[in-house]
Each structure stands twice: as C-alpha cells, then as structure tokens.
Amino acid sequence: xxxxxxxxxxxxxxxxxxxxxxxxxxxxxxxxxxxxxxxxxxxxxxxxxxxxxxxxxxxxxxxxxxxxxxxxxxxxxxxxxxxxxxxxxxxxxxxxxxxxxxxxxxx
Amino acid sequence: xxxxxxxxxxxxxxxxxxxxxxxxxxxxxxxxxxxxxxxxxxxxxxxxxxxxxxxxxxxxxxxxxxxxxxxxxxxxxxxxxxxxxxxxxxxxxxxxxxxxxxxxxxxxxxxxxxxxxx
Numbered sequence: 227x228x229x230x231x232x233x234x235x236x237x238x239x240x241x242x243x244x245x246x247x248x249x250x251x252x253x254x255x256x257x258x259x260x261x262x263x264x265x266x267x268x269x270x271x272x273x274x275x276x277x278x279x280x281x282x283x284x285x286x287x288x289x290x291x292x293x294x295x296x297x298x299x300x301x302x303x304x305x306x307x308x309x310x311x312x313x314x315x316x317x318x319x320x321x322x323x324x325x326x327x328x329x330x331x332x333x
Numbered sequence: 334x335x336x337x338x339x340x341x342x343x344x345x346x347x348x349x350x351x352x353x354x355x356x357x358x359x360x361x362x363x364x365x366x367x368x369x370x371x372x373x374x375x376x377x378x379x380x381x382x383x384x385x386x387x388x389x390x391x392x393x394x395x396x397x398x399x400x401x402x403x404x405x406x407x408x409x410x411x412x413x414x415x416x417x418x419x420x421x422x423x424x425x426x427x428x429x430x431x432x433x434x435x436x437x438x439x440x441x442x443x444x445x446x447x448x449x450x451x
C-alpha cells in the first residue's frame with residue numbers, strides 16, 4: 227500500500243499569506259496525485275489533478291508541483307474561503323489512498 | 334452539470350446489512366469508472382471500492398473485502414454498494430465519486446451517513 231504523509235498537520239496563517247502544503251508518497255507515484263479541499267459539512271472538491279493541473283473553475287492562486295514521491299500544493303495568497311482541510315490522493319496503484327490531511331486555519 | 338446523489342444510509346446494528354445507491358447525471362456514466370470513499374466522524378478520507386465502466390474490475394480496501402460488494406447498472410446510471418456484516422468501525426459518511434484509477438476522482442456526491450451501533 228502506498229502511504230501518503232501530509233505535513234504539517236495544521237498550518238496557521240493570516241489572509242494574504244502564502245501557504246505551502248506537502249505530501250510525500252512512500253514510493254514513486256509518477257504524477258498520479260490529486261489535491262482536494264474540504265470544508266466542514268461539505269464533500270471534498272477537486273483542486274489539482276495529475277500533480278499540477280488545476281481543475282475546472284479553480285482559481286489561479288492554487289498551484290501544484292512535484293512528481294515521484296514529493297508533492298506540494300501552494301496557495302499564493304490566502305483568501306478567507308481557503309481556510310479548510312486539504313487532502314492529497316494517489317491513483318497510481320491499488321488500493322487508492324489519501325493523505326491524513328492538512329488543516330489550514332486562521333492565525 | 335455533474336450530479337451524484339447518494340441514498341440508503343441510516344442507523345443499523347452490528348452484523349446487519351445496508352445497500353447504498355448513487356444516482357448519476359450530467360456525464361456519460363457508462364464510460365466512467367466510479368468509486369465509494371468514506372469518512373469516519375472527525376477523521377480523514379478512506380477509499381472503499383471502485384468499479385470499472387464495464388463492471389469487470391472491482392477492487393476493495395482490505396477492511397471491507399468479503400463484506401462489501403460494489404455494482405452498477407449502466408441502464409439506470411446508478412452505482413451501488415452492498416454492505417453486509419456491518420461493524421461499528423464502518424460508521425462513516427459514504428461518498429459516491431466519479432473516477433478511480435484511469436481518471437482522477439473529480440466529482441463527489443454530498444454523502445450519506447451510515448451509523449452502526451448497538
């Protein structure tokens with residue numbers, strides 16, 4: 227099973243600041259990584275697929291990078307609606323797996 | 334507009350069975366892999382199972398193998414999750430999602446809550 231480790235668990239930042247979220251895979255997954263945003267009481271929303279491609283309707287302040295085992299989600303300037311939990315997810319091999327999540331909270 | 338509408342959740346005792354349904358619309362269902370993902374209260378996301386467009390491939394997470402069965406009816410644009418021998422640890426919101434391995438999971442339903450308790 228491919229284990230995805232997200233860090234940090236919690237990120238405390240102010241609106242306007244830059245956020246960098248990390249996701250590390252236990253073995254190479256090429257670029258088969260997605261990022262999701264989840265707010266309380268809501269379903270996850272796809273932000274980034276295949277490591278660096280923004281999903282439809284996702285603002286340009288969200289960007290993804292990386293390949294192999296190390297990946298980063300960057301939010302260039304946090305807006306109030308960006309405070310949420312973010313999950314990475316790999317579809318390189320079965321079982322599909324998710325990281326434990328990073329909570330981005332208001333400082 | 335892609336829509337995924339889950340139904341069938343509820344409160345159930347350990348050892349009993351439940352069948353979840355997910356009605357899909359807004360995309361070509363018959364050519365899309367589909368998945369079920371669950372989230373226990375206050376916890377992260379856990380992939381449960383996926384089904385290929387033609388039902389030939391149906392992988393499961395180890396913890397549900399032999400107890401859960403995923404299926405689909407392409408004539409009704411619906412995917413199902415039959416859950417037998419339910420355990421307390423199966424308590425979660427179950428999300429239906431479009432996509433699996435060949436395509437990223439890109440749309441999610443709003444989820445249906447399954448509570449297993451005595």
